[in-house]
Amino acid sequence: MNPNCNTCEFRHSSLFKNCTHDELSQLSENKCFNVYKKGQVIFHEGNRPLGLFCIFDGKVKVSRLGSDGKEQVIRLVKKGDTLGYRSLIENTKYSASAIALDDTQACFITISEFNHLIDTNVKVASDLMKMLAKVLGDTQDKLVHLAMKPVRERLAEALLLLKNTYDDKKAEHFSISISREDLSSIVGTAKETVIRFLSEFKEEGIISTKGSEITILRSDKLLKISSLYD
């Protein structure tokens, strides 16, 4: 049942790509495999982290809730990604929640296991640092775009982000089932505003929709729209 880290699809691309065979075996033995239904909370804002999640399959949003109930998505997480490392490194409570956007499976590694690994394998520590630097860069990009770009452009960008993150290239056109609510929390705007611009994109033949499923027909046009102020 538990996936074996030594045969894992992501063993050459994950944070643990520079682990030895023995280190991966050690991880495998001590980890805990979890299954989450779509919409289920993986960890919750304000709680203490107990370890690190490594997504085996599924889609996850990391988001924060304002007191007025509004949600802002900070990061999208895909299979092969690690989740929950920031609070672990800072040794603070989670500042955001992680919620499954789809049925999701994740391996869980305890703090002590994680700390032992980064204390003994310099390469893993270095890879972790690079990952932090990359995520910081991505977050800064988001911040700047949120401040400077109008909603239409940010929506185009969000659709491309979804495609770049979750496209498995199994179909000619990328499709994703996502609620307008979730999409508006990624863009940082109101649900109705997202719907209006999606309608525009539909009229322009850039996307098509069926229920909550969105299919991207012309990502080239989305790229053009999103880059207007770059």
Added chain:
Amino acid sequence: MNPNCNTCEFRHSSLFKNCTHDELSQLSENKCFNVYKKGQVIFHEGNRPLGLFCIFDGKVKVSRLGSDGKEQVIRLVKKGDTLGYRSLIENTKYSASAIALDDTQACFITISEFNHLIDTNVKVASDLMKMLAKVLGDTQDKLVHLAMKPVRERLAEALLLLKNTYDDKKAEHFSISISREDLSSIVGTAKETVIRFLSEFKEEGIISTKGSEITILRSDKLLKISSLYD
């Protein structure tokens, strides 16, 4: 002329707080001391980083420019802080520019010196990682607030940020000379909008201004205003 790292005011609080005496001597010998006038560019978006800056005195903004000329401040840097590490770790070009908000002095450490240090002193590497995690957390906060809070609240928050960052507690009330343009780039709004809310704050006795100098009289009220949606 060159400040000595072993006697530096920030030797117990900077990124290099866990360096040995010899490591600090090594840094001192090989570093380069630079002086920047207010408004001068320390490094520029798109350029390749050659090393790390450690601010000895002054104030620095890290910001990105949109093609329409609009600027967004990503981070405020004070004396004792390091600057330019993200691009160094990721080994990419600078994605933002650093500009002196005041006359500023900074020490410059070459890439090789920096890499050697984090390769040989695990504590420094670990401190660097923690710093990255903290800055990432701060940036996520900024992102969420930008998406959820109205300008008035973000302005109150920005004024508190300036106070928390640059207050030397030499006077009863914190004062800072900052252009409305710079302030609006921190808040992520238009110059005129900032001026209007500053006028409101003045009428309410929260701040006073003289030219471009802003004095915070009631930071308690600012805190209340900024937290309305927390």
Added chain:
DNA sequence: TTTTAAAACTGATAAAAGTCATTTACAAAA
């Protein structure tokens, strides 16, 4: 298939913030 609940969509209106034009205040130079 009918029912029903939830989510997508649409329209009207309000609120927030941006833009442009102009005046006023400040600070540096003559």
Added chain:
DNA sequence: TTTTGTAAATGACTTTTATCAGTTTTAAAA
């Protein structure tokens, strides 16, 4: 001190986006 350029401040107006109220569609349960 007067001049002059720059930045702050204010006012009028526009644009963008949010909010609210409603209708239609979708998909799942009875």
